[in-house]
Amino acid sequence: MGILNQWMGIADLASEHGVVVDQLLEFVHWFMLILGAGWAIFIAVALYKFRRSKNPRANHYGIQGHATTHIEVGVIITEAVLLLGFAYPLWSRRVDGFPTDSTVVRVRAVGEQYRWWFHYCGPDGKFGRVDSLLVSSTNPVGIDMADPNAKDDFTDLNTLTIPLGEKVIVGITAKDVIHNLALVPMRIAQDAIPGTEAHVWFTPQKVGAWDIVCGQLCGSGHGVMRSTLEVKSPDEFATWYKEKTPAPAAAPAAQQAAAGVVAPVVATAAR
């Protein structure tokens, strides 16, 4: 995890790609520390050595030679390595390398003042159509129940439940203002912008429950907009998913689930 990260109290890490995020952070912090310590020593020595009482006459020329150029070139090379070696490829992997496996878990996160709705696609792996015009107190994310893909969709309030070790894609949007879904231990943050849906993906590596932080000012309740991220073992997740999935016969089941009524357990496989 890195000495400097530890000293600075870095948050728990629980995702696969988070390892490289933390490594890059650790590496950059070492670079900063070396540069900063070098500057500090230089300043301290200069202030001591060239104080007026010791050095009554300045020498006009200051430092001569090419040491400073070499340091500058060193800084440039280090930064180039950081960019070419880490920043570009790792970010590309985040935004261009979305998984397409059949086991990928898909969730939509819909922010509103001051809570998160999590919309699951159900066993069919497809989200029903959503439309702001359909939003109501019983249909919080506006699922179009006429869409066959929507039959097994369900929503959950303020808890994002995902399985350990599976790739998860979260589609993030908002109903009213810009929020930010910050999953600190997953090293994930994404603005939830009304009118657009942005996607992130990650693979949780630890079972547990963590706070989901709202990372973008969203109004007077911003500071208390808290949800929970729950990573369950694959078995527990499958059971939970089955429990949540509405019965195929009951058309308004998704609405019931949304209203907090747990749909009856059915024997369809979660995946």
Next chain:
Amino acid sequence: MSAAATAHDTHDHHGDHGHDHHEQSFLSKYVFSTDHKWIGIQYGITSLLFLAFGFMLMLYMRWSIAYPDKELAGWAKTFIDLLGGGGSDRWLNEGRVSGELYNMFGAMHGTIMVFLGVVPLGFAAFGNYVTPLQIGTIDMAFPRLNMASYWAFFVGGVLMLASFFLPSGAAQSGWTNYSPLAGITHASEPWSFWNGQTQWLVAMAMLITSSLLGAVNVLATIINLRTRGMTWMRMPFFVWGMLVTGFLLLLAFPPLEVAALMQLSDRLFGSSFFMPTGLVVNGQLWNVSGGGSPLLYQHLFWFLGHPEVYVILLPAISIVAEVIPANTRNPLWGYKSMVYGVLVLGFLSFIVWAHHMYMTGMGSVITTFFQTTTVLISIPSVILLTCLMISLWGGSIRFTVPMLFATAFLPMFGIGGLTGLPLAFALVDLHLHDTYYVIGHFHYVVAPGVLFGLFAGIYHWFPKMTGRMMNNFLGHLHFWPTLVCMNVVFAPMMIQGMHGFHRRAYNGGRTYEEIANDMLPEQLWWLFGKNNYLFLNEVMTTGAIVMAVAQIPFIINFFWSIWGGRQITSDNPWQATTMEWNTPTPPPHGNFIKEPVAYRGPYEYSLPGVESDYTPQWEKSPGQPEPVIAALPGTHHH
């Protein structure tokens, strides 16, 4: 130009701006002055008052962060009542700072510090006062525009303050004022037509107009009004800093003015520039046509927002570049590199803005571009800082109060700059975006960085402005506690940020219990004891309160020294080399007694073979020819 026109110009010039031998009425001398020095002082005093006000708002915020459950003291409530709280608990939640009040103060703290405090103090106050003196001219190119600039600023500031008294209170959507939040806040109240958000936009339009007038003026002055011999490469670095800052303001502010007007139109006239389709607020479909883009606003905002960072920084770093040579008695090391560096910096600052928006869902092509430019801009920044540090080497350093501030600027700004480096990488931003790490980073840049530079400038030029020195003991009493407190306030932010504390939570993050209640790492127990991360909130708040107390010596020193400070016996008390020290003290209307001529570079300290350890720009070497560049007609005082 015909002789008649010239005569007319000259006459006009006499008429509206007069010379020192003309009697000026009180109003035209002290209120509606067109003299760059007085306008500079007006800007300086106004912005210092705004800085104090913004600081006070921050104290309420910090109190709320550290002690969200504790009631405010009675006298502390009085201030909020005076701000339009009206004696009711409208903004207080059982005597405590509410989320709404916190957001209001947060938005106004940012707005006031940036647009009404630091920028006017750095660019407008010092820029106005010092630039014409350093280039050896009698005034700014457009004295009346200069006055208009100050009054537009003043009106903008008053509007901003007055917004507290509206039924809605002041704006509360962050200093960035993002749509759609800014658009829907208070929009369904009966008085929604004109609320704090609306007034913020109008005030910003005034402030931007003021900055544009100031920028045009500074640019025209520097380009056209340099005195004989003041070639580009003889300009003090401060003037270069002002030149680049002027360009940044001129080119970066109009997009924000446009954005403000578009948002105003969204508010008042039902347009949807920044309002997307299908907005649902509080369960109700929002009544707008839609089709707009919230991201467009962010792009327009940050297209200003990032150059603005350098508008904040450059005056301060340029002041430090004046104070250091004067006190090391050595030339500014790498003057040319610094000049080219600052020009490159100015250019690059226009193409880094989207690094504020990595978390909006950017693809790899765009992020590659902005990560590259962001890292590139660190190169000229490092050059500037390195040159200033190396300037210490080989000097004969006097630790005057301005020098203390200038010296402390170097490592403090260094920390601010270095902590920006991880944030340049989109991948790292996944963890640090909008956390306290970011807050710590930019406050290290602007508080112990820029503010120290500005304090150095105040202590450095105060004798020129008033003819009296500021008190040395009070200066030390101001400097040392402020230096310590700055670090107590801002260093723990890095730790909180690394642990996942996000910004703008009125209760300092205690909602997120498991993040907040974690124990601090063992390695830090010697420093903070065996405590959790919330404890750092108390540390920082205490630091902020002590820092407020530490400003009292400065305030006393500032006002007392105007009338009671030690009188200076020379027009050049620091024995500096630049042209502003070649004027009577304080400089009269028209500045110079005789035409100033620049015979040499700006930092000729401790020349080998010269007995004196400084050779001012106006000193002619034996046998040196007169500079060939003629002064522009009608620009010099006779």
